[in-house]
Amino acid sequence: MKKIEPILDPNEIKDSIALFKQGNVDLDAWSTLTNNLYSRNSLLSFQNDWITFVNYCREVNVSPLPAAVTAVRRFVEHAAKTRKAASIKRYVITISLMHRVHSLPDSTRHREVRYTLNRLYQEKSDDAGQANAFMLSHLQALTAKLESSEKLKDIRDVLIWTLCFEGMLKRSELAALPYDAPRETDEGFVLAVDDQLIALSDDAKAQVEKWMTASGIFDGPLLRGINKHGHLSDAPMDHSSIYRVFRRAATELGLEGSLTFSGQSPRVGASQELAEAGKTIKEIQHQGRWKSPAMPAQYVGNKTASSEAMAKFKRKIEKD
Structure with missing residues (x-):
């Protein structure tokens, strides 16, 4: 998470909270809130995740900002019924960001929420498994x-x-x-x-x-x-x-x-279709815009190439 300077002026905090409690706020406001440090795609993720949380809070009639510890915990449990671990983790990051930027206590750091998250992550430990291919x-x-x-x-x-x-x-x-x-x-x-x-x-x-x-x-x-x-x-x-x-x-x-x-299923299926058509892992990587050939190699069943590519990619990150 990038270092974002929190809002300190009480009047600015009040106005910003009122704006973001509406849920659907335009990307320009998100960019300003996050000190223009994030790409459009990242801002869209923040926007979508925050809308999801605000909508839930409206349904159960609780405040999204500031959010009580119990509200965050119940939201996490609710989301876990249909969402994968990665999505839940992203929701929590967004909720945490919103509280820290507005100089509010971060409910996501409370031991009650952390315990719930750790339990759910363990239960969903198989979420990283490969999606079924959409052919x-x-x-x-x-x-x-x-x-x-x-x-x-x-x-x-x-x-x-x-x-x-x-x-x-x-x-x-x-x-x-x-x-x-x-x-x-x-x-x-x-x-x-x-x-x-x-x-x-x-x-x-x-x-x-x-x-x-x-x-x-x-x-x-x-x-x-x-x-x-x-x-x-x-x-x-x-x-x-x-x-x-x-x-x-x-x-x-x-x-x-x-x-x-x-x-993720179309990326898996398209990778397999391209491999069947004779495309190389490198060509599939380029077409799917992956930073590393590890994932397309895994998708087409080349576990050796996938492991080698992932190891090489990790070494590059550590070197950088």
């Missing part, structure tokens, strides 16, 4: 089943599955996509992810165009939440929403109970 055949079956639907949620979800698979997107990258990330260039239809342009298929292009027409989006985030009434949110999708989209994929395919897809 091209899965994508094709889902597209065939839902492509004629005019429901906004169906159009969005098919686009999410397609972009995540073809672009090998991380959840944070998916959530951060602006409305103009898919674009036409001299080289064809592409998806802009940070400073990289990823080629998309004609099918993906058609799905993007269908989504833009159905949603009416012309600014802001490309992919957004949809409530139970079918109304589109202005806010980007959070990690919980993305998780539900991939859980839905298994249900639609009749695989619920035998396979569990997550936001």
Whole structure:
């Protein structure tokens, strides 16, 4: 965690607390709060995690800022029912950050919360296991089943599955996509992810165009939440929403109970498809934007290469 100077002026603290207790605060405010030290993707993660916590606090009628020790502990226990250890850890980091920046006692440091976290981390120690692969055949079956639907949620979800698979997107990258990330260039239809342009298929292009027409989006985030009434949110999708989209994929395919897809599943499946097509680990690493070849090597079943790559990557970090 980067060193962020806390707010010290009592009036500024009061105004900032009032703002962030609303939950959905724009990224400019987050950037100012964190002294402009974080990237857009990191700010999006903070924003999404904080919205999740504030929404929970509203449901149980407690204050999110400052948050009582019991409120934080119960939130952690609630999140643990559906979220993995990494997500819970990220939630706690965000809650801790918000309290420290506002010069408030950090409830996450209380022994009651730490004990609960340690217990949950032990129970979820297998979370690091590899996600089930979301393969091209899965994508094709889902597209065939839902492509004629005019429901906004169906159009969005098919686009999410397609972009995540073809672009090998991380959840944070998916959530951060602006409305103009898919674009036409001299080289064809592409998806802009940070400073990289990823080629998309004609099918993906058609799905993007269908989504833009159905949603009416012309600014802001490309992919957004949809409530139970079918109304589109202005806010980007959070990690919980993305998780539900991939859980839905298994249900639609009749695989619920035998396979569990997550936001990581398309990266696993795409890596395996590329390996089958003859791509090298280095080429897969580049296409998936990994810093090390360790993960793609693990995904395609090359455990020796994965172990060697991870050891090399760790040595590089220690040297740096």
